[in-house]
Amino acid sequence: MNRIVRPVSGILLRRLALASIIANVGIVVTGGAVRLTASGLGCPTWPRCTDDSYVTTPEMGVYGVIEFGNRMLAFAVGLIALATVLAVLLHRPRRPGLLALAVAVFLGIPAQAVIGGITVLTNLNPWVVGLHFLASMAVIAAAYALWRRIGDPDGPTVAVVPAPLRALARVTTGVTVAVLVVGTWVTGSGPHAGDHGAARNGLDPETISQVHADGVFLLIGLSVALIFAFRAVGAQRATRAAIVLVAVELGQGLIGFVQYFTHVPAILVGAHMLGSCLVLLAALSVQWSTRERRPVTPAADVAATNAADPVPVTA
Template structure:
Protein backbone atom coordinates (compact mmCIF):
# COMPACT_ATOMS: atom_id res chain seq x y z
CA UNK A 1 0.00 0.00 0.00
CA UNK A 2 2.02 2.96 -1.25
CA UNK A 3 1.14 6.52 -0.38
CA UNK A 4 2.40 8.72 -3.22
CA UNK A 5 1.74 11.94 -1.29
CA UNK A 6 3.59 10.84 1.84
CA UNK A 7 6.55 9.08 0.27
CA UNK A 8 8.26 12.16 -1.28
CA UNK A 9 7.60 14.20 1.85
CA UNK A 10 9.10 11.47 4.03
CA UNK A 11 12.16 11.39 1.77
CA UNK A 12 12.41 15.19 2.04
CA UNK A 13 12.33 14.84 5.82
CA UNK A 14 15.16 12.31 5.73
CA UNK A 15 17.28 14.49 3.43
CA UNK A 16 16.61 17.59 5.53
CA UNK A 17 17.76 15.83 8.70
CA UNK A 18 20.97 14.78 6.96
CA UNK A 19 21.39 18.38 5.75
CA UNK A 20 21.04 19.62 9.34
CA UNK A 21 24.13 17.61 10.26
CA UNK A 22 26.08 19.23 7.43
CA UNK A 23 24.96 22.77 8.32
CA UNK A 24 25.74 22.05 11.97
CA UNK A 25 29.23 21.04 10.89
CA UNK A 26 29.53 24.32 8.97
CA UNK A 27 28.66 26.23 12.14
CA UNK A 28 31.33 24.43 14.11
CA UNK A 29 34.03 24.52 11.44
CA UNK A 30 33.66 28.26 10.86
CA UNK A 31 33.86 29.02 14.59
CA UNK A 32 30.28 30.30 14.44
CA UNK A 33 28.93 28.24 17.33
CA UNK A 34 28.39 31.38 19.40
CA UNK A 35 27.53 33.58 16.42
CA UNK A 36 24.23 33.98 18.24
CA UNK A 37 25.51 34.13 21.83
CA UNK A 38 22.20 33.34 23.52
CA UNK A 39 19.04 31.29 23.03
CA UNK A 40 16.17 31.33 22.08
CA UNK A 41 17.03 34.86 20.98
CA UNK A 42 20.06 35.47 18.80
CA UNK A 43 21.09 38.40 21.00
CA UNK A 44 19.64 39.79 24.20
CA UNK A 45 17.59 42.27 22.19
CA UNK A 46 16.84 40.43 18.94
CA UNK A 47 15.55 37.06 17.79
CA UNK A 48 17.42 37.50 14.51
CA UNK A 49 21.05 38.14 13.73
CA UNK A 50 22.23 41.75 13.61
CA UNK A 51 24.82 43.48 11.49
CA UNK A 52 27.11 43.65 14.50
CA UNK A 53 27.20 39.84 14.71
CA UNK A 54 28.89 39.63 11.31
CA UNK A 55 29.19 36.49 9.22
CA UNK A 56 29.29 34.20 12.26
CA UNK A 57 25.87 35.43 13.31
CA UNK A 58 24.52 34.81 9.81
CA UNK A 59 25.86 31.25 9.75
CA UNK A 60 24.54 30.34 13.21
CA UNK A 61 21.17 31.99 12.62
CA UNK A 62 20.88 30.27 9.24
CA UNK A 63 21.36 26.91 10.94
CA UNK A 64 18.60 27.80 13.40
CA UNK A 65 16.28 28.67 10.54
CA UNK A 66 16.77 25.20 9.03
CA UNK A 67 14.99 23.83 12.11
CA UNK A 68 11.81 25.57 10.94
CA UNK A 69 12.19 23.96 7.51
CA UNK A 70 12.46 20.54 9.18
CA UNK A 71 9.42 21.34 11.31
CA UNK A 72 7.35 22.39 8.29
CA UNK A 73 8.19 19.16 6.46
CA UNK A 74 7.47 17.10 9.58
CA UNK A 75 4.09 18.79 10.06
CA UNK A 76 3.22 18.08 6.43
CA UNK A 77 4.15 14.41 6.87
CA UNK A 78 2.06 14.13 10.03
CA UNK A 79 -1.00 15.74 8.45
CA UNK A 80 -0.77 13.58 5.33
CA UNK A 81 -0.44 10.43 7.45
CA UNK A 82 -3.29 11.51 9.73
CA UNK A 83 -5.72 12.46 6.96
CA UNK A 84 -4.94 9.61 4.57
CA UNK A 85 -7.65 7.02 4.05
CA UNK A 86 -7.30 4.30 5.07
CA UNK A 87 -5.23 5.73 7.90
CA UNK A 88 -2.15 3.72 8.86
CA UNK A 89 -1.35 3.97 12.55
CA UNK A 90 2.31 3.08 12.13
CA UNK A 91 2.89 6.02 9.80
CA UNK A 92 0.99 8.39 12.08
CA UNK A 93 3.18 7.29 15.01
CA UNK A 94 6.42 7.60 13.04
CA UNK A 95 5.55 11.01 11.62
CA UNK A 96 4.56 12.20 15.11
CA UNK A 97 7.89 10.93 16.46
CA UNK A 98 9.83 12.91 13.85
CA UNK A 99 7.73 15.99 14.55
CA UNK A 100 8.20 15.79 18.33
CA UNK A 101 11.93 15.18 17.96
CA UNK A 102 12.56 18.47 16.16
CA UNK A 103 11.69 20.86 19.03
CA UNK A 104 13.59 18.54 21.36
CA UNK A 105 16.59 18.84 19.09
CA UNK A 106 16.17 22.63 19.07
CA UNK A 107 16.17 22.75 22.87
CA UNK A 108 19.38 20.73 23.06
CA UNK A 109 20.87 23.07 20.47
CA UNK A 110 19.94 25.98 22.71
CA UNK A 111 21.59 24.28 25.68
CA UNK A 112 24.82 23.95 23.68
CA UNK A 113 24.84 27.74 23.27
CA UNK A 114 23.94 28.41 26.90
CA UNK A 115 26.74 26.06 28.06
CA UNK A 116 29.19 27.79 25.72
CA UNK A 117 29.57 24.75 23.45
CA UNK A 118 30.24 22.13 26.08
CA UNK A 119 31.63 19.26 23.96
CA UNK A 120 29.44 16.63 25.62
CA UNK A 121 26.27 18.64 24.96
CA UNK A 122 27.39 19.30 21.39
CA UNK A 123 27.90 15.55 21.00
CA UNK A 124 24.39 14.86 22.33
CA UNK A 125 23.05 17.38 19.80
CA UNK A 126 24.66 15.36 17.00
CA UNK A 127 23.44 12.01 18.33
CA UNK A 128 19.87 13.33 18.49
CA UNK A 129 20.18 14.17 14.80
CA UNK A 130 21.18 10.56 14.17
CA UNK A 131 18.14 9.39 16.15
CA UNK A 132 15.90 11.63 14.04
CA UNK A 133 17.40 10.05 10.92
CA UNK A 134 16.27 6.65 12.22
CA UNK A 135 12.68 7.87 12.65
CA UNK A 136 12.66 9.66 9.28
CA UNK A 137 14.12 6.62 7.52
CA UNK A 138 11.57 4.32 9.14
CA UNK A 139 8.77 6.63 8.00
CA UNK A 140 10.09 6.71 4.44
CA UNK A 141 10.46 2.93 4.25
CA UNK A 142 6.96 2.44 5.66
CA UNK A 143 5.49 4.16 2.60
CA UNK A 144 6.58 1.22 0.43
CA UNK A 145 5.53 -1.49 2.88
CA UNK A 146 2.33 -3.13 3.98
CA UNK A 147 1.16 -3.55 7.56
CA UNK A 148 1.50 -7.30 7.78
CA UNK A 149 3.72 -9.17 10.23
CA UNK A 150 7.37 -8.77 9.18
CA UNK A 151 8.72 -11.71 7.16
CA UNK A 152 12.35 -12.65 7.71
CA UNK A 153 14.30 -12.95 4.48
CA UNK A 154 17.53 -14.41 5.85
CA UNK A 155 18.38 -17.12 8.42
CA UNK A 156 18.64 -16.30 12.13
CA UNK A 157 22.49 -16.30 12.24
CA UNK A 158 22.61 -13.60 9.58
CA UNK A 159 20.01 -11.56 11.42
CA UNK A 160 22.23 -11.77 14.50
CA UNK A 161 25.27 -10.75 12.46
CA UNK A 162 23.30 -7.81 11.07
CA UNK A 163 22.39 -6.71 14.60
CA UNK A 164 26.08 -6.87 15.57
CA UNK A 165 26.96 -4.75 12.54
CA UNK A 166 24.33 -2.15 13.51
CA UNK A 167 25.71 -2.00 17.05
CA UNK A 168 29.21 -1.56 15.67
CA UNK A 169 28.04 1.24 13.41
CA UNK A 170 26.37 2.99 16.36
CA UNK A 171 29.57 2.60 18.39
CA UNK A 172 31.60 4.13 15.55
CA UNK A 173 29.26 7.13 15.53
CA UNK A 174 29.41 7.59 19.31
CA UNK A 175 33.19 7.29 19.45
CA UNK A 176 33.48 9.66 16.50
CA UNK A 177 31.56 12.23 18.55
CA UNK A 178 34.07 11.79 21.38
CA UNK A 179 36.98 12.20 18.94
CA UNK A 180 35.40 15.43 17.71
CA UNK A 181 35.10 16.69 21.28
CA UNK A 182 38.84 16.22 21.77
CA UNK A 183 39.85 17.90 18.50
CA UNK A 184 40.57 21.50 17.51
CA UNK A 185 37.29 22.41 15.78
CA UNK A 186 35.26 23.44 18.82
CA UNK A 187 32.88 25.90 17.18
CA UNK A 188 34.43 28.87 18.96
CA UNK A 189 38.00 29.81 19.84
CA UNK A 190 37.19 29.91 23.55
CA UNK A 191 35.16 26.68 23.78
CA UNK A 192 36.42 23.92 26.05
CA UNK A 193 37.45 20.46 24.86
CA UNK A 194 36.67 17.18 26.62
CA UNK A 195 40.29 16.76 27.73
CA UNK A 196 40.78 13.25 26.32
CA UNK A 197 43.87 12.27 24.37
CA UNK A 198 42.96 12.75 20.72
CA UNK A 199 45.51 10.23 19.41
CA UNK A 200 44.27 7.41 21.64
CA UNK A 201 40.58 8.13 21.02
CA UNK A 202 41.20 8.37 17.28
CA UNK A 203 42.95 5.00 17.31
CA UNK A 204 40.04 3.38 19.15
CA UNK A 205 37.67 4.96 16.63
CA UNK A 206 39.74 3.58 13.74
CA UNK A 207 39.75 0.11 15.32
CA UNK A 208 35.96 0.14 15.48
CA UNK A 209 35.81 1.27 11.86
CA UNK A 210 37.92 -1.75 10.84
CA UNK A 211 35.51 -3.98 12.76
CA UNK A 212 32.52 -2.37 11.05
CA UNK A 213 34.05 -2.78 7.59
CA UNK A 214 34.85 -6.41 8.32
CA UNK A 215 31.34 -7.17 9.54
CA UNK A 216 29.79 -5.44 6.53
CA UNK A 217 32.00 -7.38 4.11
CA UNK A 218 31.09 -10.61 5.90
CA UNK A 219 27.41 -9.78 5.58
CA UNK A 220 27.74 -9.11 1.87
CA UNK A 221 29.30 -12.51 1.17
CA UNK A 222 26.93 -14.28 3.57
CA UNK A 223 23.88 -12.73 1.90
CA UNK A 224 25.18 -13.82 -1.46
CA UNK A 225 25.77 -17.33 -0.11
CA UNK A 226 22.11 -17.68 0.87
CA UNK A 227 20.97 -16.02 -2.37
CA UNK A 228 19.46 -12.91 -0.77
CA UNK A 229 20.08 -10.27 -3.48
CA UNK A 230 18.30 -7.37 -1.76
CA UNK A 231 20.27 -7.56 1.49
CA UNK A 232 23.47 -8.21 -0.50
CA UNK A 233 23.00 -5.01 -2.51
CA UNK A 234 22.34 -3.02 0.66
CA UNK A 235 25.47 -4.43 2.31
CA UNK A 236 27.60 -3.73 -0.76
CA UNK A 237 26.36 -0.13 -0.90
CA UNK A 238 27.16 0.33 2.78
CA UNK A 239 30.61 -1.19 2.29
CA UNK A 240 31.43 1.29 -0.49
CA UNK A 241 30.26 4.19 1.71
CA UNK A 242 32.34 2.92 4.63
CA UNK A 243 35.49 2.61 2.54
CA UNK A 244 35.06 6.14 1.18
CA UNK A 245 34.37 7.45 4.68
CA UNK A 246 37.39 5.61 6.06
CA UNK A 247 39.63 7.10 3.38
CA UNK A 248 38.39 10.60 4.19
CA UNK A 249 38.95 9.93 7.88
CA UNK A 250 42.55 8.82 7.43
CA UNK A 251 43.42 11.68 5.09
CA UNK A 252 41.86 14.31 7.36
CA UNK A 253 43.75 12.95 10.38
CA UNK A 254 47.15 12.93 8.71
CA UNK A 255 46.59 16.35 7.10
CA UNK A 256 45.68 17.89 10.47
CA UNK A 257 41.92 18.15 10.01
CA UNK A 258 41.35 20.58 7.13
CA UNK A 259 37.89 22.10 7.27
CA UNK A 260 36.68 20.77 3.90
CA UNK A 261 37.57 17.16 4.74
CA UNK A 262 36.05 17.39 8.21
CA UNK A 263 32.79 18.61 6.66
CA UNK A 264 32.88 15.73 4.15
CA UNK A 265 33.50 13.32 7.02
CA UNK A 266 30.43 14.63 8.86
CA UNK A 267 28.30 14.05 5.77
CA UNK A 268 29.87 10.61 5.45
CA UNK A 269 28.90 9.76 9.03
CA UNK A 270 25.26 10.49 8.22
CA UNK A 271 25.47 8.41 5.04
CA UNK A 272 27.11 5.48 6.84
CA UNK A 273 24.34 5.53 9.43
CA UNK A 274 21.65 5.72 6.76
CA UNK A 275 23.30 2.86 4.86
CA UNK A 276 23.36 0.86 8.08
CA UNK A 277 19.62 1.35 8.46
CA UNK A 278 19.13 0.25 4.85
CA UNK A 279 20.85 -3.07 5.58
CA UNK A 280 18.79 -3.55 8.73
CA UNK A 281 15.53 -2.92 6.87
CA UNK A 282 16.56 -5.13 3.94
CA UNK A 283 16.56 -8.38 5.92
CA UNK A 284 12.81 -8.37 6.39
CA UNK A 285 9.71 -7.18 4.57
CA UNK A 286 6.16 -6.36 5.55
CA UNK A 287 3.56 -7.88 3.21
CA UNK A 288 0.62 -5.75 2.14
CA UNK A 289 -1.77 -8.25 3.66
CA UNK A 290 -0.84 -10.78 6.30
CA UNK A 291 -2.42 -14.14 5.48
CA UNK A 292 -3.44 -16.39 8.37
CA UNK A 293 -2.10 -19.50 6.62
CA UNK A 294 1.37 -18.05 6.16
CA UNK A 295 2.43 -16.47 9.47
CA UNK A 296 5.94 -15.16 9.99
CA UNK A 297 8.30 -17.69 11.51
CA UNK A 298 11.87 -17.62 12.70
CA UNK A 299 12.92 -18.93 9.31
CA UNK A 300 11.65 -18.00 5.83
CA UNK A 301 9.25 -20.44 4.21
CA UNK A 302 8.92 -21.10 0.48
CA UNK A 303 5.55 -19.30 0.43
CA UNK A 304 7.03 -16.23 2.06
CA UNK A 305 10.37 -16.07 0.31
CA UNK A 306 11.58 -17.99 -2.72
CA UNK A 307 15.20 -17.62 -1.67
CA UNK A 308 16.45 -20.84 -0.04
CA UNK A 309 17.95 -20.20 3.37
CA UNK A 310 19.02 -22.69 5.99
CA UNK A 311 19.02 -21.80 9.63
CA UNK A 312 21.81 -23.04 11.81
Protein backbone atom coordinates in the same frame (compact mmCIF):
# COMPACT_ATOMS: atom_id res chain seq x y z
CA MET B 1 -20.87 24.35 4.12
CA ASN B 2 -18.85 21.20 4.73
CA ARG B 3 -15.61 20.82 2.84
CA ILE B 4 -14.50 17.45 1.54
CA VAL B 5 -10.89 16.76 2.48
CA ARG B 6 -9.23 14.54 -0.08
CA PRO B 7 -6.98 11.78 1.23
CA VAL B 8 -3.24 12.11 0.68
CA SER B 9 -1.77 9.64 -1.77
CA GLY B 10 0.92 7.19 -0.77
CA ILE B 11 3.26 8.71 -3.36
CA LEU B 12 3.01 12.19 -1.83
CA LEU B 13 3.38 10.77 1.66
CA ARG B 14 6.55 8.91 0.73
CA ARG B 15 7.99 12.00 -0.95
CA LEU B 16 7.39 14.00 2.21
CA ALA B 17 9.12 11.31 4.27
CA LEU B 18 12.09 11.36 1.88
CA ALA B 19 12.20 15.16 2.10
CA SER B 20 12.31 14.82 5.87
CA ILE B 21 15.35 12.53 5.63
CA ILE B 22 17.13 14.92 3.27
CA ALA B 23 16.26 17.96 5.41
CA ASN B 24 17.56 16.33 8.59
CA VAL B 25 20.79 15.31 6.88
CA GLY B 26 21.04 18.88 5.64
CA ILE B 27 20.68 20.30 9.15
CA VAL B 28 23.57 18.08 10.27
CA VAL B 29 25.78 19.39 7.46
CA THR B 30 24.85 23.04 8.05
CA GLY B 31 25.31 22.55 11.79
CA GLY B 32 28.79 21.30 11.00
CA ALA B 33 29.37 24.43 8.94
CA VAL B 34 28.47 26.53 11.99
CA ARG B 35 31.12 24.75 14.04
CA LEU B 36 33.75 24.64 11.29
CA THR B 37 33.48 28.39 10.66
CA ALA B 38 33.78 29.10 14.41
CA SER B 39 30.25 30.50 14.36
CA GLY B 40 28.94 28.36 17.23
CA LEU B 41 28.52 31.42 19.43
CA GLY B 42 27.59 33.76 16.60
CA CYS B 43 24.33 34.12 18.51
CA PRO B 44 25.73 34.09 22.05
CA THR B 45 22.49 33.22 23.83
CA TRP B 46 19.29 31.19 23.34
CA PRO B 47 16.39 31.31 22.53
CA ARG B 48 17.21 34.92 21.63
CA CYS B 49 20.14 35.70 19.35
CA THR B 50 21.22 38.48 21.72
CA ASP B 51 19.85 39.65 25.06
CA ASP B 52 17.77 42.25 23.21
CA SER B 53 16.98 40.61 19.87
CA TYR B 54 15.66 37.33 18.51
CA VAL B 55 17.48 37.94 15.22
CA THR B 56 21.07 38.65 14.31
CA THR B 57 22.31 42.23 14.25
CA PRO B 58 24.81 43.91 11.88
CA GLU B 59 27.34 44.18 14.70
CA MET B 60 27.52 40.39 14.95
CA GLY B 61 28.92 40.06 11.45
CA VAL B 62 29.06 36.90 9.36
CA TYR B 63 29.30 34.59 12.38
CA GLY B 64 25.92 35.77 13.60
CA VAL B 65 24.41 35.33 10.14
CA ILE B 66 25.70 31.74 9.89
CA GLU B 67 24.48 30.71 13.35
CA PHE B 68 21.11 32.45 12.96
CA GLY B 69 20.69 30.93 9.49
CA ASN B 70 21.16 27.47 10.94
CA ARG B 71 18.50 28.19 13.56
CA MET B 72 16.09 29.33 10.86
CA LEU B 73 16.76 26.20 8.83
CA ALA B 74 15.54 24.18 11.80
CA PHE B 75 12.11 25.81 11.31
CA ALA B 76 12.04 24.61 7.70
CA VAL B 77 12.90 21.08 8.84
CA GLY B 78 10.10 21.32 11.41
CA LEU B 79 7.58 22.45 8.78
CA ILE B 80 8.42 19.42 6.63
CA ALA B 81 7.98 17.15 9.64
CA LEU B 82 4.64 18.81 10.49
CA ALA B 83 3.47 18.42 6.89
CA THR B 84 4.38 14.74 7.07
CA VAL B 85 2.31 14.28 10.25
CA LEU B 86 -0.70 15.95 8.63
CA ALA B 87 -0.24 13.84 5.49
CA VAL B 88 -0.21 10.66 7.57
CA LEU B 89 -3.46 11.75 9.24
CA LEU B 90 -5.07 12.34 5.84
CA HIS B 91 -3.76 9.16 4.24
CA ARG B 92 -6.29 6.42 3.55
CA PRO B 93 -6.39 3.67 4.50
CA ARG B 94 -4.78 4.52 7.85
CA ARG B 95 -1.52 2.59 8.12
CA PRO B 96 -0.59 1.22 11.58
CA GLY B 97 2.60 2.63 13.02
CA LEU B 98 3.00 5.51 10.57
CA LEU B 99 1.58 8.19 12.84
CA ALA B 100 3.85 7.21 15.74
CA LEU B 101 6.93 7.45 13.51
CA ALA B 102 5.83 10.76 11.97
CA VAL B 103 5.17 12.26 15.41
CA ALA B 104 8.54 10.99 16.66
CA VAL B 105 10.30 12.78 13.80
CA PHE B 106 8.30 15.96 14.40
CA LEU B 107 8.97 16.01 18.16
CA GLY B 108 12.64 15.38 17.49
CA ILE B 109 12.94 18.82 15.88
CA PRO B 110 12.07 20.93 18.98
CA ALA B 111 14.09 18.49 21.09
CA GLN B 112 17.04 19.21 18.82
CA ALA B 113 16.45 22.94 19.19
CA VAL B 114 16.52 22.65 22.98
CA ILE B 115 19.76 20.65 22.90
CA GLY B 116 21.19 23.22 20.50
CA GLY B 117 20.21 25.94 22.94
CA ILE B 118 21.95 24.09 25.77
CA THR B 119 25.14 23.90 23.67
CA VAL B 120 25.09 27.69 23.37
CA LEU B 121 24.26 28.26 27.05
CA THR B 122 27.11 25.91 28.08
CA ASN B 123 29.57 27.72 25.77
CA LEU B 124 29.73 24.78 23.34
CA ASN B 125 30.49 22.08 25.87
CA PRO B 126 31.92 19.29 23.64
CA TRP B 127 29.84 16.57 25.30
CA VAL B 128 26.62 18.49 24.68
CA VAL B 129 27.71 19.21 21.11
CA GLY B 130 28.22 15.47 20.62
CA LEU B 131 24.75 14.79 22.03
CA HIS B 132 23.34 17.34 19.58
CA PHE B 133 24.82 15.37 16.69
CA LEU B 134 23.66 12.00 18.01
CA ALA B 135 20.13 13.31 18.52
CA SER B 136 20.12 14.25 14.84
CA MET B 137 21.14 10.68 14.02
CA ALA B 138 18.16 9.40 16.01
CA VAL B 139 15.77 11.69 14.12
CA ILE B 140 17.26 10.56 10.79
CA ALA B 141 16.78 6.93 11.81
CA ALA B 142 13.12 7.57 12.66
CA ALA B 143 12.60 9.43 9.37
CA TYR B 144 14.17 6.55 7.46
CA ALA B 145 11.95 4.01 9.22
CA LEU B 146 8.91 6.11 8.29
CA TRP B 147 9.99 6.29 4.64
CA ARG B 148 10.56 2.55 4.42
CA ARG B 149 7.34 1.68 6.24
CA ILE B 150 5.31 3.83 3.85
CA GLY B 151 6.76 1.88 0.93
CA ASP B 152 5.93 -1.50 2.46
CA PRO B 153 2.61 -3.22 1.80
CA ASP B 154 0.27 -3.98 4.67
CA GLY B 155 0.70 -7.52 5.86
CA PRO B 156 2.78 -9.77 8.10
CA THR B 157 6.52 -9.22 8.48
CA VAL B 158 8.55 -12.21 7.34
CA ALA B 159 12.23 -13.00 7.63
CA VAL B 160 14.17 -13.34 4.38
CA VAL B 161 17.42 -14.56 5.97
CA PRO B 162 18.05 -17.03 8.83
CA ALA B 163 17.95 -15.84 12.43
CA PRO B 164 21.78 -15.89 12.93
CA LEU B 165 22.21 -13.50 9.99
CA ARG B 166 19.52 -11.20 11.31
CA ALA B 167 21.42 -11.15 14.59
CA LEU B 168 24.66 -10.36 12.73
CA ALA B 169 22.93 -7.48 10.96
CA ARG B 170 21.74 -6.13 14.33
CA VAL B 171 25.27 -6.39 15.72
CA THR B 172 26.56 -4.49 12.69
CA THR B 173 24.00 -1.75 13.27
CA GLY B 174 25.02 -1.59 16.93
CA VAL B 175 28.69 -1.25 15.99
CA THR B 176 27.71 1.51 13.54
CA VAL B 177 26.09 3.44 16.38
CA ALA B 178 29.15 2.86 18.60
CA VAL B 179 31.45 4.19 15.87
CA LEU B 180 29.30 7.31 15.56
CA VAL B 181 29.41 7.87 19.32
CA VAL B 182 33.19 7.51 19.48
CA GLY B 183 33.42 9.79 16.46
CA THR B 184 31.85 12.59 18.51
CA TRP B 185 34.56 12.04 21.14
CA VAL B 186 37.22 12.40 18.44
CA THR B 187 35.60 15.64 17.28
CA GLY B 188 35.37 16.90 20.85
CA SER B 189 39.11 16.40 21.29
CA GLY B 190 40.08 18.08 18.02
CA PRO B 191 40.69 21.64 16.87
CA HIS B 192 37.22 22.53 15.54
CA ALA B 193 35.50 23.70 18.70
CA GLY B 194 32.92 25.96 17.05
CA ASP B 195 34.36 29.03 18.78
CA HIS B 196 37.89 30.09 19.60
CA GLY B 197 37.15 30.12 23.32
CA ALA B 198 35.24 26.81 23.54
CA ALA B 199 36.71 24.02 25.66
CA ARG B 200 37.72 20.54 24.45
CA ASN B 201 36.80 17.27 26.15
CA GLY B 202 40.34 16.58 27.40
CA LEU B 203 40.77 13.24 25.61
CA ASP B 204 44.04 12.59 23.82
CA PRO B 205 43.29 13.09 20.09
CA GLU B 206 45.69 10.37 18.91
CA THR B 207 44.46 7.76 21.38
CA ILE B 208 40.76 8.33 20.82
CA SER B 209 41.30 8.51 17.04
CA GLN B 210 42.93 5.06 17.20
CA VAL B 211 39.95 3.71 19.17
CA HIS B 212 37.67 5.16 16.51
CA ALA B 213 39.75 3.63 13.71
CA ASP B 214 39.64 0.23 15.42
CA GLY B 215 35.86 0.46 15.56
CA VAL B 216 35.75 1.31 11.86
CA PHE B 217 37.89 -1.72 11.00
CA LEU B 218 35.53 -3.93 13.01
CA LEU B 219 32.52 -2.41 11.27
CA ILE B 220 33.97 -2.97 7.80
CA GLY B 221 34.85 -6.55 8.69
CA LEU B 222 31.31 -7.27 9.87
CA SER B 223 29.85 -5.63 6.78
CA VAL B 224 32.03 -7.69 4.43
CA ALA B 225 30.98 -10.83 6.32
CA LEU B 226 27.35 -9.87 5.74
CA ILE B 227 27.93 -9.70 1.98
CA PHE B 228 29.21 -13.29 1.83
CA ALA B 229 26.62 -14.58 4.31
CA PHE B 230 23.68 -13.01 2.49
CA ARG B 231 24.99 -14.24 -0.84
CA ALA B 232 25.34 -17.78 0.56
CA VAL B 233 21.62 -17.92 1.40
CA GLY B 234 20.54 -16.28 -1.85
CA ALA B 235 19.26 -13.05 -0.27
CA GLN B 236 19.92 -10.76 -3.22
CA ARG B 237 18.33 -7.60 -1.85
CA ALA B 238 20.20 -7.93 1.43
CA THR B 239 23.45 -8.61 -0.45
CA ARG B 240 23.06 -5.42 -2.47
CA ALA B 241 22.35 -3.42 0.68
CA ALA B 242 25.49 -4.83 2.35
CA ILE B 243 27.61 -3.99 -0.71
CA VAL B 244 26.36 -0.40 -0.58
CA LEU B 245 27.17 -0.27 3.14
CA VAL B 246 30.76 -1.42 2.57
CA ALA B 247 31.20 1.09 -0.27
CA VAL B 248 29.97 3.95 1.92
CA GLU B 249 32.15 2.80 4.83
CA LEU B 250 35.26 2.66 2.64
CA GLY B 251 34.57 6.17 1.33
CA GLN B 252 34.00 7.45 4.85
CA GLY B 253 37.12 5.70 6.10
CA LEU B 254 39.20 7.24 3.33
CA ILE B 255 37.96 10.72 4.23
CA GLY B 256 38.73 10.03 7.89
CA PHE B 257 42.31 8.93 7.24
CA VAL B 258 43.02 11.81 4.87
CA GLN B 259 41.66 14.39 7.32
CA TYR B 260 43.72 12.88 10.16
CA PHE B 261 46.99 12.97 8.24
CA THR B 262 46.29 16.44 6.81
CA HIS B 263 45.65 17.94 10.27
CA VAL B 264 41.85 17.94 10.08
CA PRO B 265 41.00 20.56 7.42
CA ALA B 266 37.51 21.97 7.83
CA ILE B 267 36.26 20.93 4.37
CA LEU B 268 37.05 17.26 5.02
CA VAL B 269 35.47 17.38 8.47
CA GLY B 270 32.26 18.62 6.85
CA ALA B 271 32.42 15.81 4.29
CA HIS B 272 32.99 13.33 7.13
CA MET B 273 29.85 14.54 8.90
CA LEU B 274 27.82 13.99 5.73
CA GLY B 275 29.43 10.56 5.42
CA SER B 276 28.35 9.70 8.96
CA CYS B 277 24.73 10.25 7.98
CA LEU B 278 25.16 8.09 4.88
CA VAL B 279 26.79 5.27 6.87
CA LEU B 280 23.87 5.26 9.29
CA LEU B 281 21.33 5.19 6.46
CA ALA B 282 23.21 2.38 4.70
CA ALA B 283 23.35 0.34 7.93
CA LEU B 284 19.62 0.83 8.44
CA SER B 285 19.03 -0.28 4.86
CA VAL B 286 20.86 -3.54 5.59
CA GLN B 287 18.82 -4.04 8.74
CA TRP B 288 15.60 -3.41 6.82
CA SER B 289 16.60 -5.80 4.03
CA THR B 290 16.65 -8.82 6.37
CA ARG B 291 12.85 -8.84 6.53
CA GLU B 292 9.93 -7.68 4.46
CA ARG B 293 6.20 -7.24 4.65
CA ARG B 294 4.05 -9.39 2.42
CA PRO B 295 0.65 -8.29 1.14
CA VAL B 296 -2.31 -9.90 2.87
CA THR B 297 -3.10 -13.11 0.97
CA PRO B 298 -6.73 -13.88 0.07
CA ALA B 299 -8.18 -16.60 2.28
CA ALA B 300 -8.52 -19.06 -0.60
CA ASP B 301 -4.79 -18.91 -1.26
CA VAL B 302 -3.55 -19.05 2.34
CA ALA B 303 -3.05 -22.81 2.51
CA ALA B 304 -1.09 -22.93 -0.72
CA THR B 305 1.07 -19.94 0.23
CA ASN B 306 1.95 -20.90 3.82
CA ALA B 307 4.07 -23.83 2.76
CA ALA B 308 6.36 -21.61 0.65
CA ASP B 309 6.46 -18.49 2.81
CA PRO B 310 9.20 -17.85 5.38
CA VAL B 311 8.20 -17.91 9.03
CA PRO B 312 6.65 -14.58 10.15
CA VAL B 313 8.68 -12.55 12.65
CA THR B 314 7.70 -9.60 14.78
CA ALA B 315 8.76 -6.20 13.50
